Amino acid sequence: xxxxxxxxxxxxxFTIGIIGVLVRRNAIIIFMCVELMLNAVNLLLVGFSxxxxxxxxxxxxxxxxxxxxxxxxxxxxxAAAEVSVGLAxxxxxxxxxxxxxxxxxxxxxN
Amino acid sequence: MNITTLVFILLSVLAVGSAIMxxxxxxxxxxxLWLIVVFFTISGxxxxxxxxxxxxxxxxxxxxxxMVLFLFVVMLMNLNKETEPVKNYRLQLIGIVAGGAxxxxxxxxxxxxxxxxxxxMKVGDEGLIKSLGMxxxxxxxxxxxxxxVLFLSAIIGAVVIGKKD
Numbered sequence: 513x514x515x516x517x518x519x520x521x522x523x524x525x526f527t528i529g530i531i532g533v534l535v536r537r538n539a540i541i542i543f544m545c546v547e548l549m550l551n552a553v554n555l556l557l558v559g560f561s562x563x564x565x566x567x568x569x570x571x572x573x574x575x576x577x578x579x580x581x582x583x584x585x586x587x588x589x590x591a592a593a594e595v596s597v598g599l600a601x602x603x604x605x606x607x608x609x610x611x612x613x614x615x616x617x618x619x620x621x622n
Numbered sequence: 623m624n625i626t627t628l629v630f631i632l633l634s635v636l637a638v639g640s641a642i643m644x645x646x647x648x649x650x651x652x653x654x655l656w657l658i659v660v661f662f663t664i665s666g667x668x669x670x671x672x673x674x675x676x677x678x679x680x681x682x683x684x685x686x687x688x689m690v691l692f693l694f695v696v697m698l699m700n701l702n703k704e705t706e707p708v709k710n711y712r713l714q715l716i717g718i719v720a721g722g723a724x725x726x727x728x729x730x731x732x733x734x735x736x737x738x739x740x741x742x743m744k745v746g747d748e749g750l751i752k753s754l755g756m757x758x759x760x761x762x763x764x765x766x767x768x769x770x771v772l773f774l775s776a777i778i779g780a781v782v783i784g785k786k787d
Contacts, residue, residue, distance in 0.1 A: 566742045
């Protein structure tokens, strides 16, 4: 499989995430679109890791071919921590303003 | 067309279709369920690339923990009905056009490249638990330990933010 197929696929998923963030108003769905973008990046990193494993540089150099997958693992760790704090913020916001519509969140301005 | 290409195309179509269903469905519960489908297809891609550890971790962490947390929050807020009151179609159109322009630009730039870089499919041992664990605990011990501090601060932060005052 060509690497271009993986780039196109993860770019499509990333763009769908961007469109979701721009279009939707619900804060929870915006948050889920961020998760989708993180997953698209993870898929691309794993694809590049397997591309590196096939190249002759991988055997000669000191870097491991599994470095990118370690990076994906840390992205998952950070995403889990981010989700717990972000959902706590959304729940607190719902308790205060009784909505999750991001249009009502412009009160910080004034 | 061999079976690997067929599975790749099937998983890709399923992933993109579920992602589109996720951002277009009205109910947040349906969105969460479609996002779980996307995560399972991405795990299928990891298995196709022989990244077995990441496939399992993706299912356990994302589909098992994070999305259940999302479902809990959606059901706690009782958002099951339609909860998007105002619709600004002009802004939606602008968002879709901006995203589509980005997609078209980068894909056309990629397709101009003539060199073909192949990806190793179905074989290779760098995605197995043994090599990943050796690498993680040899070269990446310090980030691993720091991530535990990150988790501790996330727990404390979630409790402090979420408690009633």
